[in-house]
Amino acid sequence: MHSIFLFILIFTICFDVLNAKVISNHNVSDTCNLDNKLIEEIASYKNVTEFIMNEIISKGLGQEMYKEYTDFIDKFGARVSGSENLEKSIDYMINLTISHGLTDVTTEEVDVPHYVRGHESLQMISPRKKNMALIGLGASVATPPEGITADVIVIKSFQDLDQTQEAKIKGKIVLFDAHYVTYGKTVIYRTQGASRAAKKGAVASLVRSVTPFSIYSTHTGAQFYDDNVTKIPTAAITLEDADLMRRMQERGEKITVTLKMSSTFDMKKSRNTIIDIKGKENPNKVVIVSGHIDSWDVGQGAMDDGGGMIISWFAPVFLNIYNLKPRRTLRAILWTAEEPGLIGAAAYLRRHLSQLSDINFVMESDEGTFKPRGLDVAGSKTTRCIIAEILKLFTPVDEMTNSGGPGSDITMIINKGVPGASLLNKNERYFWYHHSEGDTLNVQNKNEVINCAAFWTAVSYVIADISKDLPRS
Amino acid sequence: MHSIFLFILIFTICFDVLNAKVISNHNVSDTCNLDNKLIEEIASYKNVTEFIMNEIISKGLGQEMYKEYTDFIDKFGARVSGSENLEKSIDYMINLTISHGLTDVTTEEVDVPHYVRGHESLQMISPRKKNMALIGLGASVATPPEGITADVIVIKSFQDLDQTQEAKIKGKIVLFDAHYVTYGKTVIYRTQGASRAAKKGAVASLVRSVTPFSIYSTHTGAQFYDDNVTKIPTAAITLEDADLMRRMQERGEKITVTLKMSSTFDMKKSRNTIIDIKGKENPNKVVIVSGHIDSWDVGQGAMDDGGGMIISWFAPVFLNIYNLKPRRTLRAILWTAEEPGLIGAAAYLRRHLSQLSDINFVMESDEGTFKPRGLDVAGSKTTRCIIAEILKLFTPVDEMTNSGGPGSDITMIINKGVPGASLLNKNERYFWYHHSEGDTLNVQNKNEVINCAAFWTAVSYVIADISKDLPRS
Numbered sequence: 001m002h003s004i005f006l007f008i009l010i011f012t013i014c015f016d017v018l019n020a021k022v023i024s025n026h027n028v029s030d031t032c033n034l035d036n037k038l039i040e041e042i043a044s045y046k047n048v049t050e051f052i053m054n055e056i057i058s059k060g061l062g063q064e065m066y067k068e069y070t071d072f073i074d075k076f077g078a079r080v081s082g083s084e085n086l087e088k089s090i091d092y093m094i095n096l097t098i099s100h101g102l103t104d105v106t107t108e109e110v111d112v113p114h115y116v117r118g119h120e121s122l123q124m125i126s127p128r129k130k131n132m133a134l135i136g137l138g139a140s141v142a143t144p145p146e147g148i149t150a151d152v153i154v155i156k157s158f159q160d161l162d163q164t165q166e167a168k169i170k171g172k173i174v175l176f177d178a179h180y181v182t183y184g185k186t187v188i189y190r191t192q193g194a195s196r197a198a199k200k201g202a203v204a205s206l207v208r209s210v211t212p213f214s215i216y217s218t219h220t221g222a223q224f225y226d227d228n229v230t231k232i233p234t235a236a237i238t239l240e241d242a243d244l245m246r247r248m249q250e251r252g253e254k255i256t257v258t259l260k261m262s263s264t265f266d267m268k269k270s271r272n273t274i275i276d277i278k279g280k281e282n283p284n285k286v287v288i289v290s291g292h293i294d295s296w297d298v299g300q301g302a303m304d305d306g307g308g309m310i311i312s313w314f315a316p317v318f319l320n321i322y323n324l325k326p327r328r329t330l331r332a333i334l335w336t337a338e339e340p341g342l343i344g345a346a347a348y349l350r351r352h353l354s355q356l357s358d359i360n361f362v363m364e365s366d367e368g369t370f371k372p373r374g375l376d377v378a379g380s381k382t383t384r385c386i387i388a389e390i391l392k393l394f395t396p397v398d399e400m401t402n403s404g405g406p407g408s409d410i411t412m413i414i415n416k417g418v419p420g421a422s423l424l425n426k427n428e429r430y431f432w433y434h435h436s437e438g439d440t441l442n443v444q445n446k447n448e449v450i451n452c453a454a455f456w457t458a459v460s461y462v463i464a465d466i467s468k469d470l471p472r473s
Numbered sequence: 474m475h476s477i478f479l480f481i482l483i484f485t486i487c488f489d490v491l492n493a494k495v496i497s498n499h500n501v502s503d504t505c506n507l508d509n510k511l512i513e514e515i516a517s518y519k520n521v522t523e524f525i526m527n528e529i530i531s532k533g534l535g536q537e538m539y540k541e542y543t544d545f546i547d548k549f550g551a552r553v554s555g556s557e558n559l560e561k562s563i564d565y566m567i568n569l570t571i572s573h574g575l576t577d578v579t580t581e582e583v584d585v586p587h588y589v590r591g592h593e594s595l596q597m598i599s600p601r602k603k604n605m606a607l608i609g610l611g612a613s614v615a616t617p618p619e620g621i622t623a624d625v626i627v628i629k630s631f632q633d634l635d636q637t638q639e640a641k642i643k644g645k646i647v648l649f650d651a652h653y654v655t656y657g658k659t660v661i662y663r664t665q666g667a668s669r670a671a672k673k674g675a676v677a678s679l680v681r682s683v684t685p686f687s688i689y690s691t692h693t694g695a696q697f698y699d700d701n702v703t704k705i706p707t708a709a710i711t712l713e714d715a716d717l718m719r720r721m722q723e724r725g726e727k728i729t730v731t732l733k734m735s736s737t738f739d740m741k742k743s744r745n746t747i748i749d750i751k752g753k754e755n756p757n758k759v760v761i762v763s764g765h766i767d768s769w770d771v772g773q774g775a776m777d778d779g780g781g782m783i784i785s786w787f788a789p790v791f792l793n794i795y796n797l798k799p800r801r802t803l804r805a806i807l808w809t810a811e812e813p814g815l816i817g818a819a820a821y822l823r824r825h826l827s828q829l830s831d832i833n834f835v836m837e838s839d840e841g842t843f844k845p846r847g848l849d850v851a852g853s854k855t856t857r858c859i860i861a862e863i864l865k866l867f868t869p870v871d872e873m874t875n876s877g878g879p880g881s882d883i884t885m886i887i888n889k890g891v892p893g894a895s896l897l898n899k900n901e902r903y904f905w906y907h908h909s910e911g912d913t914l915n916v917q918n919k920n921e922v923i924n925c926a927a928f929w930t931a932v933s934y935v936i937a938d939i940s941k942d943l944p945r946s
Contacts, residue, residue: 074720077603130550133910215688215911216772240913244773247547247914299689300717437606437689440713441720 032385038468042389045462048324049393052458056318062450065317068096069310069449073302073441080297081337082114082268090271090293093313093334097275100317104276110347112270112337115139117297118262120235122206125149126256127248134206134235135218135298135436136261137190138340141231147260148173148204148233154242154249158188158196170201173257177242180212183431187221194234195226204233204259208242211431216240219435220296222341233261270294272344273334277316277325279464285328287464288362289315289456292338292409299439303430307369307444308423309334311453318457326464328360335409338366339435345409349416356413361463361470362420364407368427369444369452374399375459376406379419380473387421387470390462397455399424419470423456505858511941515862518935521797522866525931529791535923538790541569542783542922546775546914553770554810555587555741563744563766566786566807570748573790577749583820585743585810588612590770591735593708595679598622599729600721607679607708608691608771608909609734610663611813614704620733621646621677621706627715627722631661631669643674646730650715653685656904660694667707668699677706677732681715684904689713692908693769695814706734743767745817746807750789750798752937758801760937761835762788762929765811765882772912776903780842780917781896782807784926791930799937801833808882811839812908818882822889829886834936834943835893837880841900842917842925847872848932849879852892853946860894860943863935870928872897892943896929 056062072092079086090107097105115138122134153172155161161174174197176189190207197205209219216238225231248255273293279285291308295301316332319325337343352359361383363375374397377387384400391398405411406422414420425448433439463470529535545565552559563580570578588611595607626645628634634647647670649662663680670678682692689711698704721728746766752758764781768774785805792803810816825832834856836848847870850860857873864871878884879895887893898921906912936943 070720071724074717074724075601077601128548128550214915215690215905215909216913217688217690240911240915243915244547244913247543251544251547432688437711438687438713440689440717442687442713442716 032388034385034389038386039389041467042386042393042462046393049458049462052318052461053454055322056454056457057450061318062453065310065314065453066446066450069306070441072310073300073306077300078297079293079295079301081112081294081340081343082266082270086270086294086336090273090334090336093293094273097313097317100320102275102316102320104278106274107271108274108348108351110270110272110336110344111267112343113139113340114266114268115340116264118142118264119260120262121260122235122237123258124255125258127253132237132241132257133216133218134237135220136233136235136263137194137207137220137223139265140194140223140234140261140263142262143204143233143260145262147258149256149258150203152206152245152255152257154246161196161200164200166200169197172202173204173206173259174202175206175208175237175242175245177208177246179208180210180431183210186210190221190236191223194223194232195229198230198232202232207234207236208239209236211239211434213432214239217436217438220298221435222339224341233259235259235261270336270344272336272348275313275316275332277319277330279328280325281327283329284358285360285469286331286358287326287328287360287460288331288333288410289460290333290335290362290364290409291366292335292344294337294339295439296339296435298435298437299433300441301439302441303368303433303439303443304435305338305366307449307452308365311365311369311449311456314453315457315460319461324461326461327467328464330460330464338409342409342412345412349412356416356418359413359418362410362413362418363422363460364410364420365423365452365456366408367422368425368430369423369449371426371448372397372452372455373424373426374401375421376401376403376424377419377421378402378404378406378414380471383419383470386468390459393462394455394459417472419472423452425452505861507858507862511859512862514940515859515866515935519866522931522935525791525934526927528795529927529930530923534791535926538783538787538926539919539923542779543914545783546773546779550773551770552766552768552774554585554767554813554816555739555743559743559767559809563746563807563809566766567746570786570790573793575748575789575793577751579747580744581747581821581824583743583745583809583817584740585816586612586813587739587741588813589737591615591737592733593735594733595708595710596731597728598731600726605710605714605730606689606691607710608693609706609708609736610667610680610693610696612738613667613696613707613734613736615735616677616706616733618735620731622729622731623676625679625718625728625730627719634669634673637673639673642670645675646677646679646732647675648679648681648710648715648718650681650719652681653683653904656683659683663694663709664696667696667705668702671703671705675705680707680709681712682709684712684907684909686905687712690909690911693771694908695812697814706732708732708734743809743817745809745821748786748789748805750792750803752801753798754800756802757831758833758942759804759831760799760801760833760933761804761806761883762933763806763808763835763837763882764839765808765817767810767812768912769812769908771908771910772906773914774912775914776841776906776912776916777908778811778839780922780925781838784838784842784922784929787926788930788933792934797934799934800940801937803933803937811882815882815885818885822885829889829891832886832891835883835886835891836895836933837883837893838896838925838929839881840895841898841903842896842922844899844921845870845925845928846897846899847874848894849874849876849897850892850894851875851877851879851887853944856892856943859941863932866935867928867932890945892945896925898925
């Protein structure tokens with residue numbers, strides 16, 4: 001089992017893709033010395049990529065996929081790790097895949113956390129009565145049934161916490177009022193806040209929701225208790241209430257609240273779903289396209305990660321319809337239990353550790369399926385040069401960034417030296433909806449999702465089919 | 474008592490200011506034949522307006538006002554009609570005014586509705602279980618304690634309702650899924666939906682929240698039952714759930730929900746608050762600046778209408794500090810009970826009906842205190858020419874629009890022939906927060922509110938002080 005600390009690290013870094021420095025593929029190309037034959041070979045895919053894109057975007061196939069996507073999202077809604085609903089949604093996608101004529105559909109069992117939130121409430125008692133919205137963080141412990149009534153201390157940062165006397169924290173509820181900078185930089189208050197506060201004697205911890213914008217919205221997400229620290233209840237509140245309590249503290253007002261949280265936690269069985277279009281020359285070598293099928297227990301998980309899951313699922317479905325068999329195997333994976341801490345992906349890595357050299361390239365879409373821009377790529381110089389050359393086929397969808405940590409589920413595989421990429425898209429509002437009731441089909445745009453699917457299918461096909469393997473560092 | 478229908482009419486038209494055609498004051502000026510002396514007189518106010526604006530914006534007075542505003546908003550939060558909290562907030566503003574040295578502070582008693590929402594829940598049972606956010610509309614009747622369980626029919630418009638057979642509506646819960654066009658055009662589904670649905674036998678009505686944008690937010694507001702129709706429970710739901718149920722209906726799925734709503738309703742006493750700087754030449758003639766102090770029972774009422782209330786309150790406070798006495802009386806009114814249907818303003822009109830000729834001009838800020846743009850003006854050609862000339866003192870805050878219905882509370886006075894204006898400001902996101910938990914200090918920008926206050930104080934001072942009365946049509 002991977003340690004909690006690895007998860008924390010991954011959660012901390014893997015979303016900084018969203019703030020990655022943009023390096024255009026043309027700049028990369030300038031310093032590349034690719035073999036002319038390879039450049040010509042890549043250019044020769046133009047007909048194929050145009051065909052794929054055209055069939056998906058203009059010939060109705062994308063519309064059909066979008067319908068299947070919205071039917072799926074509305075049928076199941078939120079699909080939380082460990083729930084019966086998630087398992088039914090996995091069955092549904094397996095049956096849908098088979099109904100499209102694909103035969104290489106397998107699942108791999110995974111033990112996953114099953115956290116079910118019960119009643120949750122937060123009432124400010126002093127300086128005045130006010131009910132506040134809150135949402136428990138993943139796998140938070142419960143409060144006693146009567147709740148925890150305690151004073152609140154508003155803390156700006158871990159540095160601020162470190163500099164605050166233990167006597168001022170002890171017995172209090174710590175509110176981490178860390179303002180959004182980037183997801184990667186700010187999410188540490190959600191993932192680590194409870195244990196950091198508990199170490200100084202806090203009885204519960206609240207966190208300002210990790211979002212740059214709010215209409216009184218609460219955003220949940222995973223958090224990880226340290227092993228040797230008291231587990232204290234922890235939840236997210238709105239930016240509005242965090243600001244309110246900070247202003248009250250600045251005025252010298254005593255803030256007292258009653259926090260009530262109940263929940264259950266156990267382990268369940270779930271499955272990663274694997275859909276292959278077997279390679280015609282090197283079936284053992286695989287290019288993976290992926291998204292996660294689970295979601296948080298709020299909203300519909302339409303954006304995170306219904307969109308990424310469906311476009312990844314669609315790549316082999318499309319290739320099968322047109323009998324387009326790439327040289328290598330194109331494998332779509334619908335990861336399970338990403339939200340509680342990349343659980344499905346960790347299980348896949350453990351199971352396939354000896355076959356990592358067969359993974360030619362690993363791709364994931366888990367940061368939105370808005371207007372596609374290109375790829376965020378991790379890999380050797382030559383790999384990046386080849387991808388940049390391939391992206392020229394998709395101008396203007398040809399941006400290439402190098403965030404250092406593309407993807408969420410695929411991060412652990414990439415950390416083992418496998419080159420990979422995540423979908424770059426115009427996702428400036430992604431965190432407005434992320435892990436909240438606002439993650440519904442309303443944030444999706446049909447044409448944008450279809451364009452993502454077209455690009456994702458075509459680019460993964462080319463990577464799976466070109467004669468040259470993507471070289472590792 | 475003004476009839477319900479007048480309120481409906483006013484609610485329907487008064488917010489279309491927000492979509493008013495912009496007519497620049499320069500265009501208006503082109504067709505004006507103002508006396509040169511008057512033009513020169515108006516131009517001579519430049520020193521005074523610059524002094525006022527500078528003292529407020531640059532000399533810290535605006536900062537102080539903003540602090541008093543935020544202290545007030547945080548201290549009381551939502552201030553709903555009929556509540557003790559509203560009355561305490563009125564007392565607080567009276568005392569604050571007196572503490573600033575003003576003496577002409579009076580109140581006028583008003584009978585106001587007191588609607589208190591209790592438990593509210595909406596659960597979809599078919600085609601799957603899902604809890605849906607909802608918020609009862611003002612003065613909705615309750616459901617039986619066990620709730621109303623019924624099928625939902627999604628209706629696009631009143632035309633759609635008219636064209637639907639009564640048999641298809643009878644016994645159902647009607648969901649009005651009218652997409653936001655303008656507030657004035659769309660709010661009729663909130664104000665009249667319940668009675669329109671009840672006439673065709675519906676047992677309850679839901680309305681898509683009246684907003685162009687949502688992060689799963691619900692927006693309440695007033696609604697008015699027709700006299701001879703069964704009163705059915707009525708509430709607003711999110712855009713997201715309205716879209717979900719419409720898609721389900723389009724798929725032919727049977728939608729069944731359980732709606733539970735409880736509430737109490739009675740009448741209470743409240744007060745309009747009137748703060749005068751008596752005119753040095755014509756104390757009987759008044760120029761009114763106003764905003765309403767009550768709010769809905771969600772959020773903080775910081776935007777609607779804490780901002781408009783505070784900048785209107787600040788005008789006489791500022792003039793008093795500098796002993797700036799205009800020719801006419803400058804009267805600030807903090808209206809009570811605007812939200813349930815302009816109740817305080819209607820009482821003021823009834824009480825002062827014989828003195829309408831003394832109201833030289835009536836102003837209200839109730840559409841946000843974002844970056845100021847100018848004024849939306851109702852009045853005769855000459856009045857509009859004079860206001861346009863005055864606005865030249867405030868370039869670039871010199872836009873003048875003619876929506877036909879500025880203000881909310883002041884609409885009834887304007888309808889009696891009194892010229893008036895509301896504050897134009899960059900309020901494109903106003904309805905994102907309106908009547909929702911999102912109406913908090915977070916939507917306000919300190920500098921913008923201060924700039925509104927500076928403009929509002931200076932422009933109302935000039936109107937109250939110029940030698941010429943604003944002529945009526």
